[in-house]
Amino acid sequence: MKISVLGMGYVGLSNAIMLSTKYDVICHDIDESKLESIEKRQSPIKDKLVSEFFKNKKLKLKTSIKINSEILESDFIIISTPTNFQTSTKMFDTSSIDIILRKLSKMKSTAIIIIKSTLPVGYTAQVNDRFKNLKIYFSPEFLREGRALYDNLFPSRIIIGNKDKYSLKFVTIIKSVVRKRNIKIVYMPSTEAESVKLFSNSYLAARVAFFNELDSYCLGNYLDPKSIIMGLSSDPRIGEGYNNPSFGFGGYCLPKDTKQLHSSFGQIPNALVKSLTLSNLQRKQFIVNDILKNKEKNIGIYMLAMKKDSDNFRESSIIDIIRLLKKNGRNVFIHEPLINNKKSIFGCPIINNFDLFIKKTKLIVTNRASKKLNKVSNKVYTRDIFGEN
Numbered sequence: 449m450k451i452s453v454l455g456m457g458y459v460g461l462s463n464a465i466m467l468s469t470k471y472d473v474i475c476h477d478i479d480e481s482k483l484e485s486i487e488k489r490q491s492p493i494k495d496k497l498v499s500e501f502f503k504n505k506k507l508k509l510k511t512s513i514k515i516n517s518e519i520l521e522s523d524f525i526i527i528s529t530p531t532n533f534q535t536s537t538k539m540f541d542t543s544s545i546d547i548i549l550r551k552l553s554k555m556k557s558t559a560i561i562i563i564k565s566t567l568p569v570g571y572t573a574q575v576n577d578r579f580k581n582l583k584i585y586f587s588p589e590f591l592r593e594g595r596a597l598y599d600n601l602f603p604s605r606i607i608i609g610n611k612d613k614y615s616l617k618f619v620t621i622i623k624s625v626v627r628k629r630n631i632k633i634v635y636m637p638s639t640e641a642e643s644v645k646l647f648s649n650s651y652l653a654a655r656v657a658f659f660n661e662l663d664s665y666c667l668g669n670y671l672d673p674k675s676i677i678m679g680l681s682s683d684p685r686i687g688e689g690y691n692n693p694s695f696g697f698g699g700y701c702l703p704k705d706t707k708q709l710h711s712s713f714g715q716i717p718n719a720l721v722k723s724l725t726l727s728n729l730q731r732k733q734f735i736v737n738d739i740l741k742n743k744e745k746n747i748g749i750y751m752l753a754m755k756k757d758s759d760n761f762r763e764s765s766i767i768d769i770i771r772l773l774k775k776n777g778r779n780v781f782i783h784e785p786l787i788n789n790k791k792s793i794f795g796c797p798i799i800n801n802f803d804l805f806i807k808k809t810k811l812i813v814t815n816r817a818s819k820k821l822n823k824v825s826n827k828v829y830t831r832d833i834f835g836e837n
C-alpha cells in the first residue's frame with residue numbers, strides 16, 4: 449500500500465504522519481523547506497503530537513519535490529493544498545488543486561484521489577466530469593490547528609463522498625490507523641459532503657458571532673456577560689464550549705468558509721449566513737470604539753495569533769483591530785514572538801522584549817488572556833471571559 453499526500457500544511461502533514469505509522473507515505477509540496485524539515489523529522493508546524501511522533505515513532509515517510517512516477521502509481525493520493533477565498537470571483541481559488549488534477553490526468557495516474565481541502569459546493573462532481581480518467585473523491589477535514597494530529601487520530605466523524613469499493617477501501621485504511629474505536633462513518637454524495645464542511649464551519653462562526661453579539665450587548669448596557677453566558681450555557685440544548693467572547697471569529701478557515709457558503713447560496717435567501725461576515729466586522733468596529741474610550745496614545749498588542757497555542761496568525765481578528773486603531777491615530781506596538789525576522793508588521797513596530805513592551809505601552813490589547821500579563825492586568829483590555837480558546 450502506497451499513499452501520497454500533496455500539500456504539507458496542517459491537514460496534509462497530520463494525515464501523512466498518521467498514515468505513515470502503517471503505510472508507505474510520500475509527501476509532496478512545492479515548498480522545499482517543508483520537505484527538508486520533514487526529512488529531518490522536524491515539524492514545520494507547532495503541534496505537540498506531531499513533534500512527539502517525529503521523535504518517537506518509526507514513520508514510513510519520504511518526500512518528493514516532484515510529482516514523480518512513484519506518486520502517480522500510489523494506491524491513494526490525498527490532496528490538501530490551500531483554497532483561499534477570492535473576493536474578485538466570490539469563490540474559493542481552487543487553482544492549486546486544478547493544477548495537480550490536470551497533471552495527474554495528463555500523466556495518467558492510476559491512484560484513487562481523495563481531496564481533503566475545503567471545496568466550493570459541486571467541485572468534485574465537476575472535476576470528475578472534466579478528468580474522466582481520474583477517480584476523485586472528497587472527504588472533508590475537521591481538524592483544529594495546534595491539535596491537527598490528535599484530531600486525526602481521534603476524529604469526530606469521517607465523511608466521504610460516494611459509497612463504492614474505493615471509498616470503502618479508503619475508510620478501511622483510515623480505520624486501521626486512527627486510535628478511536630467506533631468512529632462514525634458517513635457516506636454521502638460528494639456535493640453533500642462539500643456542503644457539510646461549509647455548513648459546519650459556518651455554524652461555528654455563527655456561534656462565535658452570537659456570543660460576541662451577546663458580549664457587545666453587555667458592554668453597551670453595563671451588564672455582566674459571564675453570568676449571562678453561564679445562564680445560557682447550562683441549557684443542554686445550548687451547551688458550553690465555543691461560547692467565550694473574542695474580538696471576532698478568525699483563523700484560516702472560518703472567515704473564508706462562511707463567505708464561500710454565502711456565495712454557494714446564490715439566489716436562495718440566506719439572511720443568517722449572509723450576515724456572518726457583517727456581524728464579525730461590526731463586532732471588531734465595536735471593540736475598537738470601546739478601546740478608543742481609553743485615550744492612551746500608545747497601544748500594545750499582545751500576540752497576533754487567534755488562539756493561545758496557535759503558531760500562525762492567518763486572518764486573525766486582531767489584524768483588523770490594529771488597522772482600525774491606526775486609522776484612529778493611535779500608535780500600535782506588537783509583541784509577537786512568532787515573528788523573529790522582522791522589525792515591524794502592518795506598519796507597527798514589533799517589541800518582542802516583554803519587559804520593554806509592557807514599559808512602552810500603558811494599554812495592552814489581547815484577544816486571549818495570558819498568565820504572562822497577570823502582573824500588568826490593570827492595563828490589559830480583553831473580552832476573554834473564560835480563559836479558553
Ligand SMILES: NC(=O)c1ccc[n+]([C@@H]2O[C@H](COP(=O)([O-])OP(=O)(O)OC[C@H]3O[C@@H](n4cnc5c(N)ncnc54)[C@H](O)[C@@H]3O)[C@@H](O)[C@H]2O)c1
Nearest residue numbers: 455456457458459477478479528529531544565566589593
Ligand atoms: N488549517 C485547518 O485548520 C484546516 C482544517 C480543515 C480543512 N482545512 C482545509 O484544508 C486545506 C489546506 O489547509 P492547511 O491549513 O493545511 O493549508 P496550509 O496553508 O497550512 O498548507 C498548504 C500546503 O500546500 C502547499 N501547496 C500549495 N500549492 C501547492 C501545489 N500546487 N502542490 C503542492 N503543494 C502545494 C503549500 O506550500 C503548503 O505547504 C484548505 O482547503 C483548508 O481550508 C484546513
